Amino acid sequence: RDSYFKESKATRQQAWEEKQLQKAVKEDGTDEIMVPNSEKYDFVFDNDAAIDFTEEDDEILPEKDAEYDTHLSERLDAEQNRTKSIQEMRKLLPVFQYREELLQAIKDNQILIVVGETGSGKTTQLPQYLVEEGYTNSGKLQIAVTQPRRVAATSVAARVAEEMDVCIGKEVGYSIRFEDKTSEKTVLKYMTDGMLLREILTDPELKRYSCIMIDEAHERTLATDILLGLLKDILVHRKDLKLLISSATMNATKFSRFFGGCPIFNVPGRRYPVDIHYTLQPEANYLHAAISTIFQIHTSQELPGDVLVFLTGQEEIESARDKIEEIANKLGSGIPQMIIAPIYANLPQEQQDQIFVQTPPNCRKIVLATNIAETSLTIDGIKFVIDPGYVKENSFVPATGMSQLLTVPCSRASVDQRAGRAGRVGPGKCYRLFTKWSYYNELEMMPKPEIVRTNLANTVLLLLSLGISDLIKFPMLDKPSIASLTNSLEDLYLMGALNSKGKITRLGRIMCEFPCEPQFAKVLHSAATHEQCKGTLEECTDIVAMLHETASLFVGRSKDASSHIVGEVDSDHLLYLQIYQEWKNSNYSRAWCQDHKVQYKTLCRVRNIRNQLWKCAEQMGLVVMNETYRRKQVDFTQEINTRISKSFISGFPMNIAQLGTTGYRTTGKKSSSGLNVHIHPSSVLIEQTRENAKKPSKYVLYQRLMLTSKEFMRDCLPIYTESWLIEMVPQIFKKPNNQN
Numbered sequence: 001r002d003s004y005f006k007e008s009k010a011t012r013q014q015a016w017e018e019k020q021l022q023k024a025v026k027e028d029g030t031d032e033i034m035v036p037n038s039e040k041y042d043f044v045f046d047n048d049a050a051i052d053f054t055e056e057d058d059e060i061l062p063e064k065d066a067e068y069d070t071h072l073s074e075r076l077d078a079e080q081n082r083t084k085s086i087q088e089m090r091k092l093l094p095v096f097q098y099r100e101e102l103l104q105a106i107k108d109n110q111i112l113i114v115v116g117e118t119g120s121g122k123t124t125q126l127p128q129y130l131v132e133e134g135y136t137n138s139g140k141l142q143i144a145v146t147q148p149r150r151v152a153a154t155s156v157a158a159r160v161a162e163e164m165d166v167c168i169g170k171e172v173g174y175s176i177r178f179e180d181k182t183s184e185k186t187v188l189k190y191m192t193d194g195m196l197l198r199e200i201l202t203d204p205e206l207k208r209y210s211c212i213m214i215d216e217a218h219e220r221t222l223a224t225d226i227l228l229g230l231l232k233d234i235l236v237h238r239k240d241l242k243l244l245i246s247s248a249t250m251n252a253t254k255f256s257r258f259f260g261g262c263p264i265f266n267v268p269g270r271r272y273p274v275d276i277h278y279t280l281q282p283e284a285n286y287l288h289a290a291i292s293t294i295f296q297i298h299t300s301q302e303l304p305g306d307v308l309v310f311l312t313g314q315e316e317i318e319s320a321r322d323k324i325e326e327i328a329n330k331l332g333s334g335i336p337q338m339i340i341a342p343i344y345a346n347l348p349q350e351q352q353d354q355i356f357v358q359t360p361p362n363c364r365k366i367v368l369a370t371n372i373a374e375t376s377l378t379i380d381g382i383k384f385v386i387d388p389g390y391v392k393e394n395s396f397v398p399a400t401g402m403s404q405l406l407t408v409p410c411s412r413a414s415v416d417q418r419a420g421r422a423g424r425v426g427p428g429k430c431y432r433l434f435t436k437w438s439y440y441n442e443l444e445m446m447p448k449p450e451i452v453r454t455n456l457a458n459t460v461l462l463l464l465s466l467g468i469s470d471l472i473k474f475p476m477l478d479k480p481s482i483a484s485l486t487n488s489l490e491d492l493y494l495m496g497a498l499n500s501k502g503k504i505t506r507l508g509r510i511m512c513e514f515p516c517e518p519q520f521a522k523v524l525h526s527a528a529t530h531e532q533c534k535g536t537l538e539e540c541t542d543i544v545a546m547l548h549e550t551a552s553l554f555v556g557r558s559k560d561a562s563s564h565i566v567g568e569v570d571s572d573h574l575l576y577l578q579i580y581q582e583w584k585n586s587n588y589s590r591a592w593c594q595d596h597k598v599q600y601k602t603l604c605r606v607r608n609i610r611n612q613l614w615k616c617a618e619q620m621g622l623v624v625m626n627e628t629y630r631r632k633q634v635d636f637t638q639e640i641n642t643r644i645s646k647s648f649i650s651g652f653p654m655n656i657a658q659l660g661t662t663g664y665r666t667t668g669k670k671s672s673s674g675l676n677v678h679i680h681p682s683s684v685l686i687e688q689t690r691e692n693a694k695k696p697s698k699y700v701l702y703q704r705l706m707l708t709s710k711e712f713m714r715d716c717l718p719i720y721t722e723s724w725l726i727e728m729v730p731q732i733f734k735k736p737n738n739q740n
């Protein structure tokens with residue numbers, strides 16, 4: 001197998017050139033960016049497909065050696081042989097050696113920054129030390145630990161519950177959007193940063209907590225940044241509240257400066273050296289290159305040694321998994337067994353455990369992860385890292401005036417973190433799927449904090465509802481531009497959340513109360529109260545709940561089994577409604593899901609979300625208003641779909657595309673010129689126009705834009721009548737002059 005790497009230069013050059021010719025990007029967009037189309041590009045695993053990397057010893061991520069970590073080999077040994085109890089294992093983690101010093105530092109300081117290598121025990125151990133030290137005052141107070149991602153919150157909580165030998169949801173719990181696994185007994189609560197932010201709405205001084213740990217602060221998510229700004233003020237009023245900020249090494253001094261020079265506690269950790277390899281040429285298709293590299297490693301490198309691959313998102317990960325399985329099947333018993341373990345932000349809990357399961361002998365685990373594995377989760381046994389060098393980020397696109405998820409190159413700080421993941425158990429290797437030149441000349445040094453690259457409308461609304469009206473003075477690690485703030489205020493005004501004086505309206509407050517994006521809240525509000533929409537609250541609630549879970553709705557990513565429904569409806573929104581209602585009519589049965597190839601667990605989550613939204617609507621008095629109106633209507637079915645459409649228009653007036661001579665173009669605010677967009681092939685709108693030879697509608701409302709080979713609109717609703725837009729959002733859509 002070593003011959004794999006020893007092909008003559010000429011052959012490899014030729015193969016590379018052929019590959020450039022063949023770089024087929026899936027045109028129909030059913031996959032994420034740059035995914036090879038299996039029909040157009042039949043990937044075969046042979047020497048021609050090999051990726052050329054720089055030589056060994058070319059560049060090394062230096063070893064971090066330290067005598068203090070004498071326990072590491074003992075610990076890894078125990079991990080391998082499972083000889084130690086979970087309590088003994090805890091004592092072998094790097095932070096344990098600093099337990100007393102850490103607790104003393106926390107006692108002496110209201111704010112402490114803790115910095116340490118990934119895997120040293122910050123997230124799982126520090127909060128337990130606080131509980132052991134009595135910070136929860138015998139269960140009267142709680143400790144909150146925030147995480148930027150849902151998966152990290154749930155999986156870490158599960159681990160800590162196991163270590164403390166309690167059931168998850170009792171003493172140790174978690175809270176993520178739409179899922180609260182805590183109880184009266186809970187003293188230690190892992191939660192997303194967004195959830196803690198929401199709690200400040202109802203508990204502005206965070207009275208129930210004695211300690212807050214803002215974990216993974218270096219990620220600089222919008223919610224984390226805002227939390228730090230708010231906490232700065234809360235701590236002044238709550239002298240007894242402790243704040244721990246834990247971070248990878250990247251940004252620690254910045255946090256310290258922000259909090260008036262508070263101390264930084266450094267937990268040293270060990271890392272073995274990591275050989276870094278770069279590709280000799282830029283790779284046209286990183287997913288293809290990643291799959292090639294996986295097989296190159298698998299067939300040429302020793303076992304044990306698991307592989308960690310950094311990809312950008314769920315769809316990319318799922319399609320890579322399919323491809324790898326297909327190739328592995330073709331190769332059959334010619335190669336050692338592979339276990340493929342995906343991990344991404346919305347991976348359902350029931351599928352998460354696989355990544356932590358110890359790899360059996362003569363077997364290799366291939367972890368396909370988003371940048372969640374960069375610092376948030378530690379996976380034992382990783383020896384090889386494959387890094388295409390991309391990340392999916394929320395980015396503000398000035399041309400459209402909107403934020404959208406874009407795949408962009410990572411920063412140097414990120415790719416170095418990723419490489420470090422290969423050196424935890426022993427010397428490792430990292431294969432970067434970009435050139436050395438690119439690393440030194442093209443990558444930014446640091447990732448950009450979310451606050452400077454995203455639309456801030458929802459955050460501004462939250463701050464205003466907390467009574468923070470002077471946004472310029474609000475303390476922030478990095479300030480968003482004035483233009484960005486003005487833009488957000490304008491959006492909020494157009495949504496009706498602010499009045500012309502910039503004060504929050506009653507509607508604005510209601511939008512904040514709902515546990516979903518304010519835009520969805522506005523849809524629900526209109527569905528119950530707006531003259532043109534009311535009476536449709538129930539339907540709109542079902543649809544809004546479904547829209548939260550569309551990514552994992554269908555088994556095998558197809559709607560074939562729901563085709564009887566697809567034929568009947570003219571929008572994705574009504575398709576989702578119909579699916580939900582049929583499932584409900586089947587008494588929420590599992591069999592219905594199997595028959596229709598819909599994920600049962602996903603629909604159960606939808607039902608939960610739906611019930612929470614409904615409860616909130618009840619509390620706001622919307623349900624009563626809706627039902628009063630509905631009772632008065634004799635025949636409602638005629639106009640119900642129109643009313644649903646209008647509700648969505650009121651919530652998403654910025655998400656509307658207009659048909660022109662060159663296809664659809666985004667509309668929205670006058671400042672943006674519009675962008676060419678296409679209906680996503682998975683949308684029922686495509687089938688409608690094809691099968692019924694219907695003319696495409698003049699306008700389309702979409703729930704999100706997705707950039708793959710083209711700019712696609714997902715989850716679409718056709719708008720046949722311009723007057724709907726003029727009626728619902730006259731602020732944006734005006735009557736043409738000749739009709740005046």
Ligand code: CDP
Pocket residue numbers: 093116117118119120121122123124125155156159356375376377378380
């Ligand atoms: O937060 P930090 O990166 O410093 O480390 P941690 O998340 O507290 O993890 C400490 C150790 O716990 C890791 O090295 C893993 O070996 C172990 N762990 C685990 O086995 N399973 C989990 N779900 C989480 C952590």
Ligand code: MG
Pocket residue numbers: 119122123124215375376377
């Ligand atoms: Mg951690």
